[in-house]
Amino acid sequence: MGIFSEFLQTTGFASMTLGNLIMIVIGIVFISLAIIKDYEPLLLVPIGMGAVVGNIPIPGMPMSVYDTESWSIVEPANLSLSQTMSPPDPEAGQDVTYTIAVRNDGKDLATAVSVMDQLPKGVTLQGFTASQGAFDGLTGIWNVGELSAGDDAVLSLESLVSEPSDDANVVKLVPGVRFTPGSVLSYLYAGVSLGIYPPLIFLGIGAMTDFSTMLSNSKLVLLGAAAQVGVFLTFFGAIYLGFTFPEAGAIGIIGGADGPTAIFLASQLAPHLLGAIAIAAYSYMALVPVIQPPIMRLLTTKEERLIRMAPPRKVSKREKMIFPVAAFLISTLIAPGAVVLLGMLFFGNLLKESLVTERLAATARTAMIDIVTILLGFSVGASTKADTFLTPQSLQIFGLGALSFAIATAGGVLFAKLMNMFLTEKINPLVGAAGVSAVPDSARVVQMVGQQEDPHNFLLMHAMAPNVAGVVGSAIAAGVLWSVLT
């Protein structure tokens, strides 16, 4: 019976909290939404499963993403030292052996046991043997390691006396350094916390993005900038609500509607909010077809929604090849903070457009981005532990994220209307909504809303231009916030 109750104590049920249970349900809801409603399945399935995995309580075992590796200093305790010398009175040119023994006199296991030995003047070390651990002849440090209660370890130092002296061999216990390895999940999560996965995803995105639509109608690039108003207004709103500047920057970027960018910036500025920000960013990206259409309809008239745009011109191969390099230089020379994300984005695009590195481009846009997406989604999901995720701050972040998304959509639409005041060839203002960089969902929403008014109006190609410009715009916004707030 006792064994059975002990076993019960080690199960997840014994340590399960209400928060854990809620997070597991949220994870299952994410998986269900992805499978049933087809909402961003490539991300919601890994995140959902990660949330389920990350919220299984494991009593006494460091298994979560937050159990990272660590180094600590261990002061010696309950240890005794002894040494002998043979022969006891050596002469010049004679060999001498110092035998040092360290013993654990305590009742518990001693870890990171370290002993330092300092040979007397005129004595040169010739060789050594240690019953356990490693001895460094240069520093004189003997890292004994672990010693069980009552156990001892012995070190023999064979030396040569070149000049006899009255000095004694000095032996003392020194504080040891203990390394505690992290959990498996913490190593997977390092790709998120160190900001490694998002640039790799950008590489894949670059390798799959066709900038032709943007290159064929340069004016539409500005819509990608206008939509970033959501990022900066939310940043201000977050400061107003009492968040710190770095936290506000990380929250504001949700309006960029770019998951990897949001994760990258949050990992740099506010790692403690990363889970909530990532979940908010991906949730709203999945909800693009729900959030955007009402705002688009509210801010446009029927006549505006019926505007047909001229078909895009054909873009030459040369233009497409030059663009990634030139665009990278232009963007990062003005906003160097965006160099990591834009460097990878445009590098990926160069792999695609150069036509001579097709194999690399194919790998980046298929296998590599898939692997990184799995690792990113799963480890972000696993980071949503109930005690760090279910907080009032998370609710505020969700609220601000929704606001940010709505403002970004409105910003793009209103800027398109503003541009129409000066343009002879009018832009359909719906296209402005695609300035948020949820590629290609927001462009699809533009197409859908446009076709509800006129089934023969094809806006998808036009909407892709601000859509990809939005990716660039949100990366620049992230770069600016990163460089200003760190």
Next chain:
Amino acid sequence: MEFSGFYLLLFESESVDIMTELLQPFLAQATAAVDRSEELARGGTIAVVGLLIVFLVLIFLCLFIASLPKVLDLVQRVLPESEEHYPIAHEEQDEDAELELLAAIGFVLHTEFQKQVSAGSNSGS
């Protein structure tokens, strides 16, 4: 005389201490309000400047994209674009196009076949 006496009383050290104590919460509140407004002003500045930088970068990109065809037209005269430079990539692309075409033909045939099958079963019942 009475007035100066009052002021003297007011500025006696004990009175000053009492006044400071009484005013402390208001002073703290005022300092916090000033700090808060300074914080908001700084946040607002970062937001405006940040948005301007994003616009600036994308305006430059827009100008670059708009001028690129003209520049390339000039380059084309000196250095014409060669088609043979990317034989492997073209072959791969041709293969892809062929596969896409085959897939499209297959899809049409399958759809037509399905229609015929369903029409046959409908007429049969």
